[in-house]
Amino acid sequence: YFFLSHLALVDMCYSSVIVPQMLALLLEHGATLSRARCAAQFFLFTFFASIDCYLLAIMAYDRYVAVCQPLLYVTIMTPKARSGLVAGAYVAGFASAFVRTVTAFTLSFCGTHEINFIFCDLPPLLKLTCGDSSTQEAVIIVFAIFVMPACMLVVLVSYLLIIMAIVRIRSAGGRAKTFSTCASHLTAVSLFFGTLIFMYLRDNSGQASEEDQVVSVLYTVVTPMLNP
Numbered sequence: 001y002f003f004l005s006h007l008a009l010v011d012m013c014y015s016s017v018i019v020p021q022m023l024a025l026l027l028e029h030g031a032t033l034s035r036a037r038c039a040a041q042f043f044l045f046t047f048f049a050s051i052d053c054y055l056l057a058i059m060a061y062d063r064y065v066a067v068c069q070p071l072l073y074v075t076i077m078t079p080k081a082r083s084g085l086v087a088g089a090y091v092a093g094f095a096s097a098f099v100r101t102v103t104a105f106t107l108s109f110c111g112t113h114e115i116n117f118i119f120c121d122l123p124p125l126l127k128l129t130c131g132d133s134s135t136q137e138a139v140i141i142v143f144a145i146f147v148m149p150a151c152m153l154v155v156l157v158s159y160l161l162i163i164m165a166i167v168r169i170r171s172a173g174g175r176a177k178t179f180s181t182c183a184s185h186l187t188a189v190s191l192f193f194g195t196l197i198f199m200y201l202r203d204n205s206g207q208a209s210e211e212d213q214v215v216s217v218l219y220t221v222v223t224p225m226l227n228p
Contacts, residue, residue, distance in 0.1 A: 002082050002086075003058060004059075006086050007056075012224075013044075014049060014052060014224055015221060017048065018220040019221060022119065022220075038120040039101060042120045042125070043098070045119065045121070045220075046097035047096075050092065050097060051092075052192065052224075053196075054092055054147075056151065056192065058089060060154060060185070063181070063182055064158040096147055099139065100122075104125055108130055109130070110130035111130070117212070117216070118217070162182060166178050188223060188226050191222070192223045
């Protein structure tokens with residue numbers, strides 16, 4: 001419940017950054033945002049989304065210890081260790097959000113300054129840039145690659161070891177009970193990381209499509225709602 005409470009807090013903040021403005025956009029068919037407000041929304045969204053990634057990875061490791069090393073769980077996941085892992089997630093999330101926000105908003109924007117999206121996100125912002133932005137884009141992409149694939153690797157390795165442990169359980173009831181404790185987390189992880197990969201680890205050239213906006217609703221509204 002310690003990790004779940006932090007996940008719940010982050011999910012509430014994460015959705016609260018996006019949903020009120022999204023509802024206003026739908027009701028008013030558009031809205032005007034200052035550059036500072038857009039930057040603030042981008043920072044908070046990146047901050048909470050990064051923490052979400054780290055917490056989901058930490059929870060996968062926590063379940064690995066609980067399933068694969070149950071007798072050592074109390075000595076490995078001590079209150080100090082849990083607090084340190086969560087504090088690390090918040091610090092890493094802040095660092096990632098700060099660097100990505102500063103880098104994104106030092107880009108030169110031109111044209112209509114109209115974002116065809118439901119909030120100030122990276123792909124639509126990159127479509128408004130003019131001039132050479134390769135350095136800034138490289139920094140942003142490096143941080144995206146560091147956060148998402150690193151967290152996904154922890155999740156995949158943890159669940160691979162958990163599945164191997166479940167297979168070794170002799171009773172069918174024991175296997176079902178152990179897997180059921182991980183199923184909801186694994187579903188939320190798959191949906192969250194799957195939609196993020198679709199949005200960020202691909203070519204963002206061209207205009208933002210309706211498909212992108214639907215996917216953005218999945219990871220800003222639906223996934224936080226599905227988390228336990």
